Amino acid sequence: MSLVADADKPTLYKRIRADIEKRILTGEWPPGHRIPFEHELVARYGCSRMTVNKALSELAQADLIERRRRAGSFVRRPQHQSAVLKIADIRAEITALGRSYGYELIGRKLRAATAADRDRLGVKKASKVVAITCRHSADKVPFAVEDRLIDLSSVPNAATADFSREPPGSWLLHHVPWTEAEHTISAIVADDRTAEALDIAVGAPCLVIERYTWRSARTITAVRLLYPGDSHRLVARFKGG
Amino acid sequence: MSLVADADKPTLYKRIRADIEKRILTGEWPPGHRIPFEHELVARYGCSRMTVNKALSELAQADLIERRRRAGSFVRRPQHQSAVLKIADIRAEITALGRSYGYELIGRKLRAATAADRDRLGVKKASKVVAITCRHSADKVPFAVEDRLIDLSSVPNAATADFSREPPGSWLLHHVPWTEAEHTISAIVADDRTAEALDIAVGAPCLVIERYTWRSARTITAVRLLYPGDSHRLVARFKGG
């Protein structure tokens, strides 16, 4: 369903769909934006309404737009994240469980990307980054520690964002639409520093989720989340064989 | 996108889609089965070709069927599992990585469900179950140990299946189509038994994936997979905000 794969199949409705998809993904048409009415697209592309309708129906099915009778079609918020990804917004995750959410910024540094930073972000050229360390808690109990890098060449606003009150994950979720992510899940045992941060014993099991996020081939952020492995469970639901 | 939600919206193309979906999900039309040609459905429902085409196109988009020109439309294998779920079929996972797959049945018991079994399977009434313990390896190195229960009231064939050569996950994947699953991911440290089974040190971190699988409200199987946490990584890719 990539843009490239559809681009070389030059059927009209796919071109229309790709055109609109591109404007949404680049942010040119942000969430809430009303996209042209069917009759306007009919005029613009010089085709019948059914053709435009097919393009828009597929975009609606993919949750990129929402269609409302009499009102028009609107760009949707990227709220359709998968269950595993939902863990991304830890604040939402914790409050959804009916527990009180706590957040604490441990460190924030703005620096030119080191070799290690570039490696984590998967970029080659030099750039500035923000490095953030913070802790999330549920009902005053440590829930996860987060260690994040944000590529400022992709998200310049992050340089001046106030992460002392808002967690960077939530901030990004609201300021950078439509991203893709790759997750790596593994397990470690807590070392001294981790044990202290999570208030667990040294040698206790921890779940590690590393996520690397990009949009249209541009790296956005790389984050490492450490969860106490024995006290928390991450539930993911899927359909399949 | 549930059957129930569409059933009370009695538009014709949705009824057609739901009819076909139902036959696929119940297994009446198994993977590979050719569903009726468009012109046959046109005759059956007494509608135009565009209407059945819309129903079939949506089923194709949902990966339930595959459409081939000149040949017809066919029920797809449930191979479109998410990355995390893919770990379900460990054999496929390992061979996909180009490594040699090894399998070893450790234990197999057929018994009336104990209270603990019923709890794991989430069922209330008594039933028979198969309990299987086995080990998967990649290039002769232990990759994961599996501890599984299969509810025989849902999958009676499993009582006589030969799990000494075929892993139960692969067997189920080929004998029970179109299931839903819930995953729980956590981390533990290896105890004596686990350490020996995975050939790692006692106290080493392990990743635990528990999966509970059902189809149309019927429990199928519950499985617990233990991975050495430091040597393996499970990668999941998602699209979302």
Place this chain on the structure above:
DNA sequence: TTGACTTATATGTCTAGACATATAATCGTA
């Protein structure tokens, strides 16, 4: 038997209409 060519056919896309329906906007009334 094998390979190249032809043909039949199911799907893929598209049109120019039609009527249905939900609802935003307007208008009228209390």
Place this chain on the structure above:
DNA sequence: TACGATTATATGTCTAGACATATAAGTCAA
């Protein structure tokens, strides 16, 4: 002003056609 009825409009569904295109299947020659 607030509320209820009316209207206008964008989307939702559907039709009865059309031509395009990939390809399974059949045909024929080497």
